[in-house]
Amino acid sequence: MNYINKTEQELKSELSELKEKYEELRALNLSYDMTRGKPASAQLDLSSEMLDKKYLGNLKTAKNMDCRNYGILDGIPEAKELMASIIGTNPENVIVCGNSSLNIMYDTLMKFMVFGVSKSATPWCKADKIKFLCPVPGYDRHFKITEQLGIEMINVPLTENGPDMALVKELVKDPAVKGMWSVPKYSNPTGTVYSDEVIKELASMDCAADDFRIFWDDAYTVHYLYDAPAKQLSIIEACAEAGNPDRAVVFTSTSKITFSGSGLSAVASSVANIEYFKWHMNVQTIGHDKINQLRHVNFLKDYDGVIAHMKKHADIIRPKFEVVLETLESELSGLGILTWSNPKGGYFISIDTLPGCADKVVAMAKDCGVVFTPAGATFPYGKDPENKNIRIAPTLPVIEDLKEAVKILCICVKICSINKILEER
């Protein structure tokens, strides 16, 4: 029965039972870490064979380039092909980089700040004010980069098809709005898959700033839990077709395909943008780790190899997602106090409490040994205006722990919800 329909007496009686249960659990000194989207050891084991020397062959590329030496700025050709296939674009639209796509996003923003988005553009740091659109809830590390650079962030609610496009189109009429963060597939934390319609609108909408750029973090593009990755229109193609070929910059990595600290990252965009990035890279570095590129190519082989590999990941983490969802369902279904996402890929489950309860739920859970990412972390400046969103990262813990941790979470949600409902009566 929906809590809202219960009498004060019923709620108080349930609250007292819940509090008793909570105190019993608290006495057990439990410790569950549900904070970060880290792969489990069993997932890392899937790629450990890649460290075998046999995957390096004679250490040369097909074109006989010695991967141990200096040279090749934008990635060995076979790695460009592999990463292009993951992103769904062409090798000439790709630069293969080091182990962190976050680092490329940061670098790209720094370049736009200091040099502008092209050789002829005005550096963003010369503008009085720069603003970025931030679909929310979103990825805390995106928001930290723009915050540190002093870029004003504007929340845009995510709908089930992507960002609220009516609002986006209104906001980009402001010439100070220079960019936008996006995690277009299996979004962190909601699991949202942007629809092709939304992608076309993002590509074609009129922006007052002619140096408006979309930072398209395609981190989970092949990270499916069921059947196959969701099909999605290429933002690069959509932008080209809309006559805004340079609008989107796409980032991805194999951090959650092979190794979280030792994968390959890549940036993809129009050929003009790629040439501009290479012009800078030519000053910035002599090139990235080609031995690791070769290792990845020989281990993953091609797109089909990646998809087959990702199925192994899915087989490990799908049961974890399901135990969280089943526990939420069995504990809270119909109570009207929590909604949750039902992701078909990615690394997170997003939950929304009643407004004003998220920080209290997280604090109570922590006090009982279950640590979640701080409430608010999924919003710019760490401020969830409705104080309701919490991100659950199910991949790292073992299933038994997950079940226990989510049960505790449910108790905390119930207690905080009843408190709120009683306060408001």
Place this chain on the structure above:
Amino acid sequence: MNYINKTEQELKSELSELKEKYEELRALNLSYDMTRGKPASAQLDLSSEMLDKKYLGNLKTAKNMDCRNYGILDGIPEAKELMASIIGTNPENVIVCGNSSLNIMYDTLMKFMVFGVSKSATPWCKADKIKFLCPVPGYDRHFKITEQLGIEMINVPLTENGPDMALVKELVKDPAVKGMWSVPKYSNPTGTVYSDEVIKELASMDCAADDFRIFWDDAYTVHYLYDAPAKQLSIIEACAEAGNPDRAVVFTSTSKITFSGSGLSAVASSVANIEYFKWHMNVQTIGHDKINQLRHVNFLKDYDGVIAHMKKHADIIRPKFEVVLETLESELSGLGILTWSNPKGGYFISIDTLPGCADKVVAMAKDCGVVFTPAGATFPYGKDPENKNIRIAPTLPVIEDLKEAVKILCICVKICSINKILEER
């Protein structure tokens, strides 16, 4: 006999013989690439064993951290220790980074431009004008970074003990002078080893800019050719003792110890600077490649291991340096038309022609199939004011080729020198 003492007749006759010889050589369609300081295959082979899985053990650090997963911003403790020993400082003064120290230098400069040298400092990009001191001849890639950032570069001649300190001390009275490039040991291209006296002066001199920073590129710190690496005062210690603890930022890498594209880089400085860099890195990345760090630690082991490994490099490249020097000596000694460095380490030999001849020598050599780094490349903006310096990179070619290439170089030097002497009579 010194050319200057020869008669016009003698010079003209020699010139005509030389030209004949040059044309004969040119007809052979030779091809020698002496452009870049790349290790030879035999040097890379010294580390190929490192790619064996056995050097990864159980993939965990001594403190049981899984190197495959996310985590650890500043390097695994054992890698910090290794890189600190190479630099000659303490692990707490070090951050271990990715595969390119050039990339860290670029990043550090970008951070100083956008954020300033500390949390309370003014960003350099807010200044009307920023200047950097550039000891010359120096490393072209340093100069390209400062050039791209619009930083005005001021030449400071290198003496045999380091930069001309009287000039440096005069120049740093200008508050627009915010920094200085330095390759303190086995300098690129002259092989200069800065004296401890110079290091103390750099650490203690009065600078008008209180955010003056020395970019100390210790790229060749263990890259000795004879006996052992030159002993040198630690710039970090010298700065601390002089009461300017945050003045120097040290960079190094294993690019020419293990693999040029797949080594470790590191940045070292005062603990305050390191904390500041980590504060930024915390937003920039989730961490660098820890598997490669582990591999390096288990392969190189410790400082003694590094020095033993560098002896193997020296045994390969020392004969190459010597054949260049012997050829220069036998062909040009006493002629008064060329001077050359006699390095005890590093990757280059620096030669100085008569003023105004370097570009002609390089062009003539190229026309005869011997490619050198363009004349001027060792100076800011690619402009050698005396047009006399050429960098020779002896490590990559095989000895036979080196000998032939340098013989051709000597013929070109003679022809251009005689032309110049005759013109001036």
